Amino acid sequence: MTTVADAVAALESAYPPALAESWDAVGLVCGDPADEVTKILVCVDPVESTVDEAIEVGAQLLVAHHPLLLKGVHGVPADTVKGALVHRMIRAGVALFCAHTNADAADPGVSDALAEAIGLRVTAPLNPNPDGRTGIGRVGDLPEPEPFAAFVERVARALPATEGGVRAAGDPNRRIRRVAVSGGAGDSYLATAAKAGVDAYVTADLRHHPASEHMATAAAPALVDVAHWASEWPWCGQAAGVLRAALGGTVSVEVSTRRTDPWTAQSAGAPTRTGRFTG
Numbered sequence: 001m002t003t004v005a006d007a008v009a010a011l012e013s014a015y016p017p018a019l020a021e022s023w024d025a026v027g028l029v030c031g032d033p034a035d036e037v038t039k040i041l042v043c044v045d046p047v048e049s050t051v052d053e054a055i056e057v058g059a060q061l062l063v064a065h066h067p068l069l070l071k072g073v074h075g076v077p078a079d080t081v082k083g084a085l086v087h088r089m090i091r092a093g094v095a096l097f098c099a100h101t102n103a104d105a106a107d108p109g110v111s112d113a114l115a116e117a118i119g120l121r122v123t124a125p126l127n128p129n130p131d132g133r134t135g136i137g138r139v140g141d142l143p144e145p146e147p148f149a150a151f152v153e154r155v156a157r158a159l160p161a162t163e164g165g166v167r168a169a170g171d172p173n174r175r176i177r178r179v180a181v182s183g184g185a186g187d188s189y190l191a192t193a194a195k196a197g198v199d200a201y202v203t204a205d206l207r208h209h210p211a212s213e214h215m216a217t218a219a220a221p222a223l224v225d226v227a228h229w230a231s232e233w234p235w236c237g238q239a240a241g242v243l244r245a246a247l248g249g250t251v252s253v254e255v256s257t258r259r260t261d262p263w264t265a266q267s268a269g270a271p272t273r274t275g276r277f278t279g
Contacts, residue, residue: 002250004095005033007040007061010246011099011239015109019134020102025067030086031095037061040243042236043256044229046096050256051085055092057254062089063239065110065232067098103235104136105129110183111138113234117158118181118202119143126180127192137182137189137203139196145177148200148222155202155224159234162227162261167206169215170222176200180221183231190214193221204228229261 008028020026029046039059043050046064054062068082076083089096104110107125115122115138126137146154149172156166179200180193186203187210193201194214198221206225214220236255243253 001036002038002247003033004028004031004035004037004061004097006247007037007063007243007251008033008097010243011063011097013246014239014242015099015103015106017102019105019129020100024101025070026098026100026102029068029096029098030089031061031097035060035093035095037095037251039252039254040240041254041256042240042243043258043260044232044236045260046085046098047260048085049258049260051088051094053256053258054094055088059254060093061095061097063097063099063243065098065100065103065235065239067100068096099239103239104183105134107134108238109134110232110235110238111136111181113238114138114181114183114202114231115140115179117234118155118179119158120179120181126182126196127189137180137186137192139178139180139198142177142179145175148172148174148176151176151179151200152224155226159226159230160257160259162230162259163263163266164227164261165266167225168223169211169225170200174199174222176222183235184228187211194219200224202226202231204231227261227263229259 037060040061041054041059042063044065046068076086078084078087120140122138122140124139125135128135148170152168176199178198180198182203185205187206200222202224240253
């Protein structure tokens with residue numbers, strides 16, 4: 001019999017809790033470690049949609065990247081949004097496990113999955129830990145240089161579609177070969193990407209002022225800004241592979257395809273805009 005504890009052990013071996021940031025909340029959130037597991041669902045966000053999906057497919061374990069209870073709580077009453085999810089999962093016999101910044105820093109981790117989706121050969125962490133192997137972000141190379149405009153399209157094709165799409169800043173004709181990536185919100189690593197000497201930096205949640213200041217430097221890497229959820233979704237396949245390999249085929253592991261990006265609509269703006277390298 002495969003148990004929740006067996007799945008947790010496999011995940012914590014791949015994504016050691018010691019790699020998590022001090023402020024993070026990772027590990028088993030709810031569920032009995034001794035319960036049997038025959039099906040697991042992997043997702044980015046533990047939200048109503050993915051909890052629904054876990055129950056619908058008969059999963060006994062939901063593995064999520066983002067924490068459900070990141071900030072300290074004193075209770076999880078069922079009349080609160082997150083408390084309601086906890087109660088639903090417990091009543092349905094669904095355990096919840098979260099691997100967040102430990103999965104970001106692991107080798108391989110979230111950014112390795114993003115790099116692989118884009119077609120990069122990873123050479124090093126972007127912001128390495130002292131061991132030189134783990135750390136946030138990755139640096140890698142394309143098989144051949146290509147124009148930035150083509151690279152942006154490459155990124156868009158590689159990731160699941162979102163309403164916000166993919167934004168880019170840089171010369172469309174600039175040749176791109178060496179690339180830095182960081183799954184999730186990555187504008188705190190803009191300077192790190194610049195020091196790495198890459199041609200482009202792919203991340204999510206870039207803000208106006210940091211991006212503007214970054215692009216004011218002539219040699220700065222071009223920027224590709226994608227949806228936070230989309231940048232981390234490739235990790236779901238990686239985590240599913242970890243579980244399949246460790247549990248020896250005794251458990252069915254599925255990846256959620258439900259889009260949990262919070263943005264549901266956008267306007268293209270003035271009709272004269274093309275949306276491509278304007279300005």
